[in-house]
Amino acid sequence: MAMIQLNQIVKTFYHSGGAFTALKGIDLTIDEGQFVAIIGKSGSGKSTLLNMITGIDHPTSGEVIAAGQPIHSLRKNQFVQWRGRTIGIVFQFFQLIPTLTLLENVMLPMDFCRMFTSRERVKRAKALLEEVDMLEQANKYPSAVSGGQQQRVAIARALANDPPIIVADEPTGSLDSQTADSVFSLFQKLSAQGKTIVMVTHDQTLASKVHRSIIVADGQIVNQYMVEAFSGLDLDQYSLLQSQLQTIHYPAGSVIIHEGDEADCAYVILSGEVEISVKQPNGQKVIVSILGKGQYFGEIALVQGGRRTATVRCSIHSDVVVAVLQRDTFVGLVKNSEMTKQEIDLMIRQRLGQLSGIRV
Ligand SMILES: Nc1ncnc2c1ncn2[C@@H]1O[C@H](COP(=O)(O)OP(=O)(O)OP(=O)(O)O)[C@@H](O)[C@H]1O
Numbered sequence: 001m002a003m004i005q006l007n008q009i010v011k012t013f014y015h016s017g018g019a020f021t022a023l024k025g026i027d028l029t030i031d032e033g034q035f036v037a038i039i040g041k042s043g044s045g046k047s048t049l050l051n052m053i054t055g056i057d058h059p060t061s062g063e064v065i066a067a068g069q070p071i072h073s074l075r076k077n078q079f080v081q082w083r084g085r086t087i088g089i090v091f092q093f094f095q096l097i098p099t100l101t102l103l104e105n106v107m108l109p110m111d112f113c114r115m116f117t118s119r120e121r122v123k124r125a126k127a128l129l130e131e132v133d134m135l136e137q138a139n140k141y142p143s144a145v146s147g148g149q150q151q152r153v154a155i156a157r158a159l160a161n162d163p164p165i166i167v168a169d170e171p172t173g174s175l176d177s178q179t180a181d182s183v184f185s186l187f188q189k190l191s192a193q194g195k196t197i198v199m200v201t202h203d204q205t206l207a208s209k210v211h212r213s214i215i216v217a218d219g220q221i222v223n224q225y226m227v228e229a230f231s232g233l234d235l236d237q238y239s240l241l242q243s244q245l246q247t248i249h250y251p252a253g254s255v256i257i258h259e260g261d262e263a264d265c266a267y268v269i270l271s272g273e274v275e276i277s278v279k280q281p282n283g284q285k286v287i288v289s290i291l292g293k294g295q296y297f298g299e300i301a302l303v304q305g306g307r308r309t310a311t312v313r314c315s316i317h318s319d320v321v322v323a324v325l326q327r328d329t330f331v332g333l334v335k336n337s338e339m340t341k342q343e344i345d346l347m348i349r350q351r352l353g354q355l356s357g358i359r360v
Contacts, residue, residue, distance in 0.1 A: 232339025
């Protein structure tokens, strides 16, 4: 079930110098219980995207639905109460109230949403502080504990009303790496308990520790099948890829590449399936493989020089959408990413081996 859904979200900021579009038509569905990392370079639009989900900011156009509620259709008072019960928010700099004790900070969202009786609130706040290993410090003020400890309390506060969604903007960004690890494992624990978590981070290594990572580049989400096809790129390279991509729609059964043609681009399949075929010496065509979403083709002639080694035709059952990468972009990516180069070299060797087996 979808817990968060963004439909065609556009956000344009207007200022004295003109207009700047920070989000350019974002479509995103996050399922219940998913732990999602939003990754991207500084200025790519991550926080703006998060602010759309929390309702801290309004989209210029488009719709956000969280826990079944179109959030921007609620009146302000209704919205604030709804969010207090539905979305727990964790910030990079904790944002605890300095004049309240840690226990009082955790009780605040329950007081605000009148969720539990006063006695239950104290009991629950203590239980949450225990869960984040901070119960012994409950009566201290935020300034008397470390940054990592403040963030643990901020997480307990986000959980106060038992919201199904937790949203966190760089929650480990201001912490040293050891403290960051222990705060991150708290999020993993919450994920295991079934919370839906959306976390903005600069840290690409976190991608392997969550259910799903979404790369934002220049106000757009980099297509997940591009990320699958080129898994070894860094954020600068994904940004470049996103800015230079062109998508083309081919009808079912049409030919995308003819064997023997000159080569000037490579392709990644975004939807549908293609058949790769070669001509045998006796003139007969043989299908050597079928490729689907997240797989690329057309790379052999680009990397090795020369003409197309096979014909690529859309399956007769479905249309095909491909991302087209011009020669310079493709060769540049391969040259600048050793991991991508190794993966592609290996793939080319396997494919050429397969083709020569068929041509003899
Ligand atoms: N209130 C605003 N007015 C004008 N421009 C804004 C505003 N908020 C954000 N922007 C611009 O929108 C773009 C995206 O900003 P955003 O804060 O979402 O990026 P980010 O990916 O979260 O960056 P960082 O990792 O540095 O926090 C930036 O170019 C930023 O300057």
